[in-house]
Amino acid sequence: MNICALNEWLHVCRLDRDEVVTLLKIADRLRALRHTVDLSAGHAPPIPASEAWEIATLALEAFLPQLAGTIRKASEETPRFLEAGRQGQEPGRPFTHHGDATTSPFVSCDYRGRPVDMLDVAHELAHVTQIAASRGAPMPPVQREVCAFLGEAALIRWAAMHRPTLVRALKSAWHASDTIYLIRDADLLSRALHAESPSYDYRWNYPVARLMASAFLRDACQNDRTALFCAGPAAPAILARFPVLPFPVALPPLPAAAGGPGDAYRHAGAIALLDMQADQGGGGDSLGKRHADLLNCMKTRSVFITLNDDGEPAGYATWDPVAAEPVQSGVRCRAFPGAEDVLTSSLRLHLPEVALRADRHERTTEPEAAANV
Numbered sequence: 001m002n003i004c005a006l007n008e009w010l011h012v013c014r015l016d017r018d019e020v021v022t023l024l025k026i027a028d029r030l031r032a033l034r035h036t037v038d039l040s041a042g043h044a045p046p047i048p049a050s051e052a053w054e055i056a057t058l059a060l061e062a063f064l065p066q067l068a069g070t071i072r073k074a075s076e077e078t079p080r081f082l083e084a085g086r087q088g089q090e091p092g093r094p095f096t097h098h099g100d101a102t103t104s105p106f107v108s109c110d111y112r113g114r115p116v117d118m119l120d121v122a123h124e125l126a127h128v129t130q131i132a133a134s135r136g137a138p139m140p141p142v143q144r145e146v147c148a149f150l151g152e153a154a155l156i157r158w159a160a161m162h163r164p165t166l167v168r169a170l171k172s173a174w175h176a177s178d179t180i181y182l183i184r185d186a187d188l189l190s191r192a193l194h195a196e197s198p199s200y201d202y203r204w205n206y207p208v209a210r211l212m213a214s215a216f217l218r219d220a221c222q223n224d225r226t227a228l229f230c231a232g233p234a235a236p237a238i239l240a241r242f243p244v245l246p247f248p249v250a251l252p253p254l255p256a257a258a259g260g261p262g263d264a265y266r267h268a269g270a271i272a273l274l275d276m277q278a279d280q281g282g283g284g285d286s287l288g289k290r291h292a293d294l295l296n297c298m299k300t301r302s303v304f305i306t307l308n309d310d311g312e313p314a315g316y317a318t319w320d321p322v323a324a325e326p327v328q329s330g331v332r333c334r335a336f337p338g339a340e341d342v343l344t345s346s347l348r349l350h351l352p353e354v355a356l357r358a359d360r361h362e363r364t365t366e367p368e369a370a371a372n373v
């Protein structure tokens, strides 16, 4: 697909300029998120390239069972070069050469056994699978990158079920890659949108595709996934049914407490991120008041953060340690959308008295809230 200019790219990918501007604003909000959380990749033993390819195949088969035959065939028959480049050199970018009517696709990956390399392998296998499933009908670049990111997500899902020792490192690698796709590449696209006549850069596709892939993953069923991989040029119409919401699907995991001042920063960062999910950065209080209240709670040890099974922040509670009950409960609870029960049950388990005050607060404020609707 030969694209030269910005308008051509927008047209081919069925995007309009305003939509891309909105997506870049969402990516911009995630910038703060990536800067506040430790992105160290965690430990995972190196996986040989042949094993990584097979794991990626199993993961994609589990993700797209209706295409299992196509995936296995693509996995077995695709020529590939999965070897480490020269020591001391920057790893080269992985790629899938598309081939044409007479040649089959070819995969190349500077494979060094790291979690990020495993994600790259899954990404390239998803490209090959999409080409085969679409029977060679060209898919626009944004949408084909969505398919490739789904391949990476499929690997993480599979690892959660079958290789729990790998999943944390793979998730960290995914979040670390966000800093490339949603910061560096988003900046590139943003500059292009405001430039006179920018020439096409393939990296424009990544920030848009990354956000679309997360939205699709959240809501799509198995039939939608199969349909997308098979859709070729019709892929934009399928993805249009899954709008990108103005908050990310998951927060990065909070590292274990190290016992230093860094812990306080991380905890404050996690709380700020949860606030962003709950009210998209708005809310009634000013930022200054929120920070002052939070600092006070941290000083008086009246703050509680709960994590989900993956170590990601699921919610928090702060409370006034000297509130005069029952007139003023002073408990403030914020949960990641959909994780309200995780916060409530965790609070009941670890801090039953605070949970009781929060319950009472909810009961006494409910009629007022209803009256405001």
Ligand SMILES: [Zn+2]
Residues within 6 Å of the ligand: 123, 127, 145, 148
């Ligand atoms: Zn790709």
